[in-house]
Amino acid sequence: MQNSLMLTPELIARIDREIAKYPVEQKQSAVMAALAIAQEAAGWLSPEAIEAVASYLEMSPVAALEVATFYNMYDLKPVGRHKLTVCTNLPCMLSGGMHALEYLQEKLGIGLDETTPDGKFTLKQGECMGACGDAPVLLVNNRHMCCSMTPAEIDRLLAELD
């Protein structure tokens, strides 16, 4: 089946580890993790990837699409190599979250939800990441949280990311 080509044996093994967390008849519980794994592998979630996940978990494609569109961290369009999500919610805002976003926009020459022409950076505004004591925070590729960002810290981060 063509869909299964999207999920390599390595990805399948990772998804299987997630499926094992839930009762045998509840494979669908692994859909969030499986979509995250598929997204990580391809950089974004294409309709084909969503279908492949749905088919592997024996759920309807639309049910998987519902999940993919409901949760903020899934990318349904291609993003740059490094997706930077800046929290601008109130506690971060009080410590410069909005200013960090403004600084990044200027530095990268792009607006919100845009990607630099070289495909390196995508800029997003995020909602509360539960890290307000380290404000302002930003998240790199859904994974790595950068804390207490200052202009100098942001410069350093941008230089480090290739």
Place this chain on the structure above:
Amino acid sequence: MAILGSINPILTAGLDGDRSWRLADYVARGGYSALRRIIAERTTPEQIIAEVKKSVLRGRGGAGFPTGLKWSFMPRTLPGDKYLICNSDEGEPGTFKDRDLLRYNPHAVIEGMVIAGYAIGATRGFNYIHGEIWELYQRFEDALAEARAEGLVGKHILGGDFTFELFAHHGYGAYICGEETALLESIEGKKGQPRFKPPFPASFGLYGKPTTINNTETLASVPFILNMGGDAFLAAGKANNGGPKLFSVSGHVERPGNYEVPMGTPFATLLEMAGGVRGGRKLKGVIPGGSSSPVLSAELMMDCTMDYDSIAKAGSMLGSGAVIVMDETTCMVKALERLSYFYYEESCGQCTPCREGTGWLYKIIQRIENGLGRPEDLDLLSSITGNIMGRTICALGDAASMPVQSFLKHFRDEFAYHIEHGRCLVPREVQRAGSGFFTASA
């Protein structure tokens, strides 16, 4: 280290290094002794629940519901699967205590979950971890692996008859999943849209089975309660408000971070521990219990002690213990605009009053902030909140409305000034300087 201070710490005692999260370090601090005693002495679930009731531990996720009572609702002897869920989907603006517990003391969460599972007769547990803290989801997985290898989780725990499987579930960015029935939907692999209650999770929860959902800090408190005794835990707080509590202090303070202090500690003491208002500026307002709790003026707040009853008396809620401090450089219209955007963005869309109402609230506050407010807007905002509250399946609609009502109540003049003059009472450059971003040293 983001746990920056404490008075008579219990949950955060001895957490002083990078390795404090490890099993060996936790055991050296007395960890898993409560679980070992329960298994060895065959303590009955009734005894455990009685002890937790005695401690007057109240749910640390925001609602403050007595934990022992919640556990007693579970039909423990009913055959079939039953579930325990730890709610670590911490995404209420201002709240970041569970993140530090998972970072520095994950085994206290695991031990608390196993004991809770034992007390309610659960067969399997899940810890639902907020999407954005992937690094701590990984750490929790590592801590779980350590516990499994030592026979502290899984089949025949510590050689006894009790079997309890425990897993971590990683969220992916939806505030609403902190609502317990939305969280259950999410674990089932669906959109996180809250369910009608009743039926309550204790009778119809995960996969339709009896389920108890507790907050991370609540569960992490359990081993300590059983070690020190319910009475001693209660005495560590104040009457009807048992134990110590982690307070997340953010915003305009010198040292934002987590502070573990006894329930009933004066707000002034907590503020002082956090280094006071940033730059010695004047306090303007405080949101005492996470973004959903009503804002209080500086005067009201300075008279409060940090417990459910005192904050409620002042007209707000202790909630999750997330204290957002705003000083005189804050534009209260701007602050409310950002909060309202949050609820608009995070409304799950299921109930019309919330889906539409949060959008209207945001748009109206946005136009006030941008100098396009109309004289009738303040009454309009009140009317919308009145039509959202109590008319939705879950509490997100109320959570979106309470900030609007309280900001208008305590800072109405500032909103009126915006509407009348088309600009802010607090000059833009003052607001800009207040964040400290552009003046921060590397």
